[in-house]
Amino acid sequence: MTTQEILRDFPPQREQMLLMLHAVQNNNPGNNITASDIRQVADYLNTTTASVYGVVRYYSMFSMNPRGKYIIRFCKSPLCRMVGAFSLLKSLEKELSIKTGETTSDMLFTLEPSECLGHCDKAPVMMVNEKMYFHLDDARIRDILSQIREQELKKQQP
């Protein structure tokens, strides 16, 4: 779908902006909101590009940079940190060969730090796109990544 088509599903009211931006971002292959999207949202809502830009830049779930197909949100809030989230994050960085905040060169994964994801009783946790993963350890993280990689390989084969 084009951004135009997505926007037309919403009434042209400013209070719809966050919902619109979520929808636009989810629709883009790079999981991001482009400068052109921002102009279109501004036109549609009859407001300035600067004010839409201000909203996009404020919220941590929105990104202007293209991101991977899978966004990993890794919790580093107190309870996950207490049970080793930091050392897991280090090995995750190593496994993906990127730093937190970066995207792998094959555009498959983006690794983002996150605050509490509300599953502290199953710490340490992370979210990959819309799915939660609990009780993480190094082996489990490797499993999850290789599962996703395999899945993607299968999709590419005819």
Added chain:
Amino acid sequence: MIQEKRIALKNAGHIDPGSIDEYIARGGFQAMEKAFAREPKDLIAEMENSGLRGRGGGGFPTGMKVKFTDQAAWPSDYMKYVVCNADEGEPGTYKDRVIMEQDPFIMIEGMIIAAWAIQAEQAYIYIRGEYVESVRRIEHALKQCYDKGYLGKHLLNTEFSLDMELRLGAGSYLCGEELTLLESLEGNRGYPRIKPPFPANEGVFRKPTLINNVETFAHMPWIVMEGAQAYKAMGTEKSPGTKIFTISGDVNKPGYYEVEMGTTLRQLIELAGGMKGGDGFYAAILGGAAGTFVNESVLDTPMGFDTLKEKNAILGSGAVMVMNTSRSLYEMMASILEFFAHESCGKCVPCRVGTKMLVDMWDEVKVPKNGNRSHMLDKMAGEADYMQKTSLCPLGGSPIIPIESARQYFRHAF
């Protein structure tokens, strides 16, 4: 051992959260019918008499808030609004998620009752963007409510109509603060507004707005059905009713437990299967990041808004993070201070600079350069106190809370 007492979670685990029929079979929407048969003014009095206090962290008397919104200075033909704060972002807290995932209808019914009480015909539910499962549940529940005629036009054959819509956050803890939430709901950056005016007078679209937490709304059907007196009979004198505590960390069965207010930390830990690892209990953080470190001297204090306050501790959102003797305060405090530095919106200088400075100062507490560590902690308290006095919104006033409690309860550790 104490037992759970469930009000907000009374259907959790007993119904399919995707089925309105199962909710109805367990008595769902009877409270709505009972409420609609009563004068709104009566209903407001009932809520006031129940002594229900906000479960989002502040503990403000809910009935009073409903009354203020009802009496807001706008002419009565102006729209009034009901908003549900489902932005749950306080570290260690997951009670609202559990309600939304396991019984979304109870919260919606509470909101309908509140809307009737103030005759508000538009309601919003603002959920944090990361709560994908809650969003799905609520979306589905809303649709079923419309299909069955519990939302929409002329509810229960009255003149009263109510629309309820979902709104999403996008990753900002600060947007859980009520006025910031309303700003975000209007499609703006999550910058706080100056208080007063309070939402009761100028809320969303600058109209009178009743904004409450998910758990607060989930108590309203029970109060309507069983009455204020029955509600008051539970809990403590100043904090009646039940509370969901989310207990995590070094206990055998971490999770959510709904118990009467006034339950002690010792009882709660026992309910959660007792301490795990180390040589037993060392510390707990009560209330989340904007919460308090406490030691074993608080284990037998009844947990209510006022009873904990007397100990300079807070109930907050009901988050309980438990640490055994093998854990370090250093890591936990570092994580909390980094949290505030990350979530500061940057609008005002004391908080933008202060939250970052506190992170650096805490680093020095670990490896003291100037004087002793206890002295450094005192300096941090001074900075955090200044932040509290000069910041625009409560986030800038939050770091002082954990810092003060660490000074009070763990001074010997520094």
